[in-house]
Amino acid sequence: MSEFMSQLLGPALETGRGLWSGPSTDLTETSWTEISARAAIMAGRLQSLGVGHGSRVAMLALDPADVAPLAQAVWMRGAALTMLQQPTPQADLGEWQAGCRSVVAMLGIEHLVLGEPFLAVADGFAEHGPTIVRLDDDWGTTPGDLVDCAEEDIAVYQLTSGSTGSPKAVAISHGNLHANGIAMRGGSLGTPEVDVMVSWLPLSHDMGMIGFLVTPMAFGFKAVCVSPLEFLRSPLNWLRIITDHRGTITAAPNFAYSIIQRRLARVEQNAHYDLSTLRFALCGAEPIDPAAMRGFCAAAGRFGFSPNAVVAAYGMAEATLAVSFAGLGGGMTVEVVDSEQLAGGGRAVPVTAADDAPAGREVVLLGRPLSGMEVRVATGAQADPGPRVVGELLIRGAAVTSHYLTTEGRLDAVDGDGWLHTGDVGYLTEDGQVAICGRSKNVIIVSGRNIYPADVERVAELVDGVRRGGVVAFGTSAAGRPEELRVVVEVGGGDLDHREIQRAVARRVFDRIGVSPKVLTRPRGAIPKTPSGKIRHVEAKAVFAGVTV
Template sequence: MTDLAEPIVSPATAADADHTILDALEAAALSPEGFNFHSGKGVLTTALPYSQLVADAQALAARLLGAGLKPGDCVALIADTEPDFVRLFFACSYARIVPAPMPLPMAFGGREAYLAHVRRMIECADAHAAFAPAAMRDWLVEAAAGLPLALVGTIEDLAAVEPAPGELSRPAPDDFAYLQFSSGSTRFPKGICVTHRALMANATGISRHGLVVREGDRCVSWLPFYHDMGLVGFMLTPIVAGLTVDYLATRDFARRPLLWLELIARHKATISYSPSFGFELSAQRAATLDLGDLDVSSWRCAGIGGDMIRPHVLRRFADRFRRHGFDLDRYVASYGMAEATLALTFAPLGEGLKAETVDLDRLESEGVATAPGAEGARSREFVLCGPALPDHEIEVRSPDGAALPERRVGRVFARGPSLMREYFREPEATAETISPDGWLDTGDLGYFADGQLVITGRAKDLILVNGRNVWPQDLEWTVEAEIEGVRSGDVAVFSVDSQDGEEVVALVQCRTSAEEARAALVEQVGTLLRLRFGTPVTVRLVGAHALPVTSSGKLSRSRARALYLSLQADGA
């Protein structure tokens, strides 16, 4: 079992509503802790102590103001895993400017699609400047061409800017700490406004109650800074807790996933998180390798979040690395979302992976989570994600808004000090998501079991791809726009449950009976979506006008999914 010691928390992490992330950074700067950045070969390239980060960020803040930016402005930051992103992020904070982390190109994504996506995000944020890593400067300049920005470039471009005179003013607790873009639609991105107050509430809850940070803890992360789990979980919360973090870029993890574990072993790290697919990729890569004396026994909190948790994947990982000091009791299941800053629940430390198998027929037809009633009955295993963090509330509600008892499936709502204030300049979307009395509609379905939240799926059409929420229309529009002969409304994308988790399916209307042309279309659609979105897609062709639509003529994905399942059942 995990040793539960009293939490060790830096001075700025006391539950004080008036603290900001800068207070936490300056408290952490009194220690030798900081951020360490490693190459794709695991070599330390940059050590950035918190004390140095404070000095660098303050100097850059004066130059941002000298460039004509003003407190309250937003600055877009392409969020590579490098020290300059961190320096610029905190420079914005010291200048009372709002940083907006933005994604890197996907490994197999198209250049033009990425540039268009970044441009939309810059426009959505109403950014007044934009910065990128040196290697991406030309891309950013092209993406921002014609936009009214005071500065577009890299951190080096600030060297030529004369610093603004005078002292830097401090942000207030209710100022925006950053703008986090939802990872859903690329056509209509939404900016999530997180205040310093909400950030500090969440980071304090994570460090004091979720992970129970203690003397000697150390983190390792490969999660991207533009995702809430990477940004909040492994950049901002470690500052609040006064911990050192060793970073590996996400692209380097994808190439060499076992380097993640090597860094944990080398630095005796105790805390590291991943979506299920990260554990799966590591176990697959290690399946036939001799890992020698690799020792990850220091890893006390192996967090899981960012996607639907797949217990069979986690058991496979534990089985593979048990001889290297890992076991099931190290897992810490959790649940959250960017709209809640990051975390809403944590499974109790030391209990490890707790899952239960429920009758899938009753779950689907009655909304009740019970044990399978007969041998051979359809079933599914779900993981318990723990109770709500202190000062937070979670309710599971029926369609009429009534709170449901345990083991009744409903829509998950949350309330507490970590919630976002609003979607940036999206009052209608904000009103649809947060009620006047402060309850957040998470868009997820779940139930309570023994006081712990269990997530069963998405209430809406969102599809989970490698830890990212992807809107199905993004896949549909991509096929319609890039494959000759496919018309608007010809594609329906949705997900179904399979033995390996979530299976993404695309139904495509086809107007030819020629076998060669049909086979080529299936291959084209599957290859395009795999390369663009990083996931395998099951492609099925249907006849012209076969896709169901609503009475208003809109595509009905729920009925398209039912059509696919009926075809599967019929063996068609």
């Protein structure tokens, strides 16, 4: 039996804790012991359907109390699980289902398990091959046989961001899961008998599934997991659940903290929110805006939140989940580096607050690599060029995947020495902390300078009338002409003057970045995003690059 399964079916059941799920106003508890017992019965049904070692099972369900036992049942049978991506509120349902079917075909999914609210689309999947298994069916009473799993056996095929358009799945093994779980525990994730993990993150995303369902299930934490719809309906539901369950650990992308900051600004201080129990509020999954996080800390501080609880992190599905955590209890650490040296010289040179100091860019430090994880920087000239040299980040470790599955078949994820090229551009500090500047494929080169989209997007968001999280920047070029900077901003309805917003964005970007952009305004929801809320830069460029400004 793999170490992961030994932990899941042994010590994790001894803490007496469990999973709280359901509507945020009526959460119910299911102990991990009860979930494991239900999983054994579900494994029996899967066994009768032919699910065994090496099988691939996909799932679409909203309730974490359905997902948890099904995941265990799949692993008991020696199979691999894929959580299909759920549609966003703005998604075209026809396109979403077509994308899911392409994933099912790519992975060779033999069985698709459907729960609410996806039972209505069962026929649309059944006619394309997989056996449909409904959660509301009779699953019987006979437990399944436990299949012995090796460390290299695949437990999860995790879809990468945007996979419904061009499918690619990260193969996460039993060994990967165990290594990353142990590393996160060592990174002060917590104590199962004491800590309470709270999440609304989608279970199709690695932070939601691995971080807040698999990890507490494997170590026996109390986990409070609700559907992302609970956050979308009312973001402050997140804080109410933390308050009611005295949550100590939570996580979200940067945009969610920004939303909470704005909502709390309209809430009276005597409202029933108590955030004083939080000791680990992770921010990751997208570039961290230090100004937005400072705003969140100030707004949440009125309700007992300590800024020292913020944990800036670096992670990716290819690392199972986490690569680095900032030090616990230290809050967000930001350094200011010379903008010109960063853009033109490829070095992150710290600057001071002196009057004659060069213009600086704030960079959030993401901590040192977790135990068992290595990070290094590679440039075109050399690997490991030393601290503060900007280049592509490479990672290596027991939690790093060995391969992907794509429409072209299996694709190795690491080189001959075990290093995975992340595509992230960044640097390491003198004490080994990770800092991210952007994605290599998204870097905009104007007059020999490297412009990082996140820097432009943060500046543009400050203009009145521009939606936070509704900005994308990219470079465009025509034959014989240098690359130019283009910014697309989402604006609200009403009597807003779009031309004035365009001029204001252009002025602010030029003043801060030193490059004059072409600015395009669009309504809310026009900019394409992944299901986890990240901007799809490549798709946005394809959509907007040819639009006349």
